[in-house]
Amino acid sequence: MNQIVIEKTSQIAAILREKKVDLWLTFVRETSAGGDPVLPLIYGTTGLTWQSALIFTAEGDKIAIIGRYEVETARAIGAFDTVLPYDESIQPLLLETFNRLNPQTIAVNSSQNDVLADGLAHGMYLNLMGFLEGTPFAERIVSAEVVISALRGRKTKTELERIQAAVDSTLHIYAHTFPQIKTGMRETDVAALMQAEVEKQGLGYAWPKNNNPAVNSGPNSPVGHNAPTDIRLEPGHLVHFDFGVKQADYCADIQRMVYILREGETQPPQAVLDGFNTVVEAIQAAFKAIQPGLPGIEVDQAARSVVTVAGYPEYKYATGHQVGRLAHDGGGLLGPAWDRYANTPFIPIEVDQVYTLEPGLMVPGHGYVGIEENIIVTDNGAVFLHPPQTELVVVK
Amino acid sequence: MNQIVIEKTSQIAAILREKKVDLWLTFVRETSAGGDPVLPLIYGTTGLTWQSALIFTAEGDKIAIIGRYEVETARAIGAFDTVLPYDESIQPLLLETFNRLNPQTIAVNSSQNDVLADGLAHGMYLNLMGFLEGTPFAERIVSAEVVISALRGRKTKTELERIQAAVDSTLHIYAHTFPQIKTGMRETDVAALMQAEVEKQGLGYAWPKNNNPAVNSGPNSPVGHNAPTDIRLEPGHLVHFDFGVKQADYCADIQRMVYILREGETQPPQAVLDGFNTVVEAIQAAFKAIQPGLPGIEVDQAARSVVTVAGYPEYKYATGHQVGRLAHDGGGLLGPAWDRYANTPFIPIEVDQVYTLEPGLMVPGHGYVGIEENIIVTDNGAVFLHPPQTELVVVK
Numbered sequence: 002m003n004q005i006v007i008e009k010t011s012q013i014a015a016i017l018r019e020k021k022v023d024l025w026l027t028f029v030r031e032t033s034a035g036g037d038p039v040l041p042l043i044y045g046t047t048g049l050t051w052q053s054a055l056i057f058t059a060e061g062d063k064i065a066i067i068g069r070y071e072v073e074t075a076r077a078i079g080a081f082d083t084v085l086p087y088d089e090s091i092q093p094l095l096l097e098t099f100n101r102l103n104p105q106t107i108a109v110n111s112s113q114n115d116v117l118a119d120g121l122a123h124g125m126y127l128n129l130m131g132f133l134e135g136t137p138f139a140e141r142i143v144s145a146e147v148v149i150s151a152l153r154g155r156k157t158k159t160e161l162e163r164i165q166a167a168v169d170s171t172l173h174i175y176a177h178t179f180p181q182i183k184t185g186m187r188e189t190d191v192a193a194l195m196q197a198e199v200e201k202q203g204l205g206y207a208w209p210k211n212n213n214p215a216v217n218s219g220p221n222s223p224v225g226h227n228a229p230t231d232i233r234l235e236p237g238h239l240v241h242f243d244f245g246v247k248q249a250d251y252c253a254d255i256q257r258m259v260y261i262l263r264e265g266e267t268q269p270p271q272a273v274l275d276g277f278n279t280v281v282e283a284i285q286a287a288f289k290a291i292q293p294g295l296p297g298i299e300v301d302q303a304a305r306s307v308v309t310v311a312g313y314p315e316y317k318y319a320t321g322h323q324v325g326r327l328a329h330d331g332g333g334l335l336g337p338a339w340d341r342y343a344n345t346p347f348i349p350i351e352v353d354q355v356y357t358l359e360p361g362l363m364v365p366g367h368g369y370v371g372i373e374e375n376i377i378v379t380d381n382g383a384v385f386l387h388p389p390q391t392e393l394v395v396v397k
Numbered sequence: 398m399n400q401i402v403i404e405k406t407s408q409i410a411a412i413l414r415e416k417k418v419d420l421w422l423t424f425v426r427e428t429s430a431g432g433d434p435v436l437p438l439i440y441g442t443t444g445l446t447w448q449s450a451l452i453f454t455a456e457g458d459k460i461a462i463i464g465r466y467e468v469e470t471a472r473a474i475g476a477f478d479t480v481l482p483y484d485e486s487i488q489p490l491l492l493e494t495f496n497r498l499n500p501q502t503i504a505v506n507s508s509q510n511d512v513l514a515d516g517l518a519h520g521m522y523l524n525l526m527g528f529l530e531g532t533p534f535a536e537r538i539v540s541a542e543v544v545i546s547a548l549r550g551r552k553t554k555t556e557l558e559r560i561q562a563a564v565d566s567t568l569h570i571y572a573h574t575f576p577q578i579k580t581g582m583r584e585t586d587v588a589a590l591m592q593a594e595v596e597k598q599g600l601g602y603a604w605p606k607n608n609n610p611a612v613n614s615g616p617n618s619p620v621g622h623n624a625p626t627d628i629r630l631e632p633g634h635l636v637h638f639d640f641g642v643k644q645a646d647y648c649a650d651i652q653r654m655v656y657i658l659r660e661g662e663t664q665p666p667q668a669v670l671d672g673f674n675t676v677v678e679a680i681q682a683a684f685k686a687i688q689p690g691l692p693g694i695e696v697d698q699a700a701r702s703v704v705t706v707a708g709y710p711e712y713k714y715a716t717g718h719q720v721g722r723l724a725h726d727g728g729g730l731l732g733p734a735w736d737r738y739a740n741t742p743f744i745p746i747e748v749d750q751v752y753t754l755e756p757g758l759m760v761p762g763h764g765y766v767g768i769e770e771n772i773i774v775t776d777n778g779a780v781f782l783h784p785p786q787t788e789l790v791v792v793k
Contacts (some may be wrong), residue, residue, distance in 0.1 A: 031512035038431040047607050051737050070621025088713050090736035111519040116427040123507040123522040124515035211443050225466020317484050340486035341447050
């Protein structure tokens with residue numbers, strides 16, 4: 002029994018009816034080599050070796066067609082009504098099942114926009130089309146993008162509990178770290194402190210350890226998905242953190258800001274405060290804009306315009322992304338209409354989705370300001386999963 | 398610097414010339430969500446977030462076109478001559494690079510046969526085709542299957558050292574476990590002993606822990622990729638193990654056999670010995686058959702016919718697969734011409750490939766016999782990476 006898989010698969014039939022999809026097919030093989038990212042939600046983390054078909058219908062069928070040697074494992078998951086084993090080729094059972102159910106639409110895991118809905122490899126797509134050649138089903142293939150986006154996005158009770166636990170642990174490690182920060186430490190030293198705590202607590206990393214946490218001290222540290230460097234923390238530096246733990250398979254993703262006072266300073270200089278407060282204000286603008294049904298681009302605009310109206314260059318990334326089993330959990334994005342984001346900024350926001358809010362800007366001579374909060378969408382708008390940062394952590 | 402990536406990427410240009418491919422493109426995004434399985438060999442385990450193109454040419458160019466925020470990380474790998482960052486869309490730099498190099502063949506990671514050469518998601522394939530629309534390059538796309546198969550298969554010095562270390566650790570844990578096996582233990586008890594040792598030594602698992610080791614005691618244990626059960630080890634049982642550790646990112650995959658003597662027995666009954674010796678003989682037949690240049694199906698036939706000529710039903714899987722960074726390392730297979738294996742049994746064996754040899758059969762009333770050895774291919778044929786099992790481990 003896999004509680005997450007049982008909760009998630011119980012959401013599927015209603016989503017398929019809502020999205021007017023008769024049958025959803027996940028078609029994979031040798032998943033230990035890097036499988037479809039939807040598998041942990043609908044099958045668990047156990048591997049599937051030979052070509053395997055996981056089939057869900059709008060009428061509630063849950064069918065696994067898999068290699069004979071994996072039948073016991075598939076049954077033990079507790080989510081499938083029907084487990085059909087084969088020995089040499091999956092094609093006969095797959096066609097038999099399609100013929101019996103006669104779906105008018107067959108959604109497969111292919112998406113130009115969302116990596117998490119794009120788990121069907123191109124070669125496997127060609128294999129599937131080969132199997133369906135000469136049948137009416139080849140013409141009925143559609144993208145499962147909207148199905149997977151809804152399924153990943155709408156967090157279940159257990160998923161929300163786990164995300165909250167990851168958020169709490171992440172903030173706890175921040176709180177444990179800040180009092181230890183001193184001028185002269187290297188970015189790598191600070192990162193090592195935090196990673197020691199992650200490991201002591203038996204937690205995992207929401208993204209690779211290499212740049213988790215990211216630590217950027219001062220104006221010359223390369224900001225982005227880069228590993229901490231040997232740059233030392235100096236008075237006058239803004240120190241930017243991007244950090245998140247994974248706990249029981251679910252993630253948090255939170256950025257925090259520290260300022261190191263210079264000799265004689267009792268508070269950060271005005272330029273630093275202005276930058277920090279602009280980011281806080283941008284987050285509040287995004288927070289207030291969030292409503293179920295609104296496309297993410299409108300939330301992005303609300304935050305982005307606070308930054309640009311204040312006279313800073315616009316940040317070159319989206320204001321927020323979904324968080325869940327992955328730090329970047331796919332689906333709708335709180336982002337601008339840029340090529341690389343495809344349609345994701347236009348997908349409506351839904352209840353029970355969890356998003357980051359993470360605008361940012363550079364304060365010349367001091368460094369990068371980025372704050373990132375995690376929120377959940379409710380019927381009444383956004384709710385923070387934790388207290389947002391509204392004041393700089395100041396180190397003497 | 399990533400030693401494996403540096404060694405592997407230095408193999409690429411010669412492979413491209415040999416396979417008559419001008420340019421090899423790996424096209425990915427958000428790889429932390431489950432990226433292309435070739436990435437650990439050509440980029441490392443760090444994530445790539447926005448759409449990213451890793452380009453290698455027959456003339457030796459090594460080019461990474463990636464999101465601006467990951468430039469430092471890409472440079473730190475030490476394998477790319479040229480790192481080209483972009484902000485909004487990868488298309489202009491991608492087309493500019495193609496126009497400059499003007500490749501006549503562009504290999505992409507799509508394969509109907511080999512999961513490890515099929516890392517291009519179907520939606521990403523559509524994105525690529527969109528970018529190339531109206532250019533001559535759309536027509537020049539071919540499969541990188543033979544490139545990736547050669548690259549993964551031909552192990553470098555560091556890769557071979559790491560595989561050997563994983564093999565040694567796997568056999569060490571077997572040797573540590575056998576003296577502790579007693580009648581009355583459950584399959585799960587024996588597995589727990591082995592996993593405790595894996596964890597004590599800080600090793601990883603070559604495939605998921607759930608069924609690593611697989612332990613099958615007696616005639617009623619479900620054999621295959623199944624987790625150990627509560628079945629107890631009893632006198633007269635054959636106990637079958639399938640186990641492998643991952644060490645410094647490389648795997649071993651070894652099966653071993655134990656027999657539990659019944660009251661009054663001084664050696665296993667003849668039927669058990671016959672079954673065991675048939676499998677040993679089948680392995681020897683495969684071992685002797687292996688030669689560079691031979692298609693894997695001939696090695697499979699050599700082993701399989703020993704089993705069927707001895708009167709046992711043929712095993713429903715391939716005689717052997719490649720081992721490396723993954724327990725099932727893709728490429729050519731020592732397998733039969735079954736649908737689900739596609740063309741992989743017809744790919745010629747090459748020097749420096751590592752294979753398993755793992756025929757099996759059932760001995761009615763006693764259980765499953767499967768032995769699995771790991772060999773490396775040399776100019777003169779196969780060499781065992783460890784002493785093969787030629788006698789049953791007998792428990793009183």
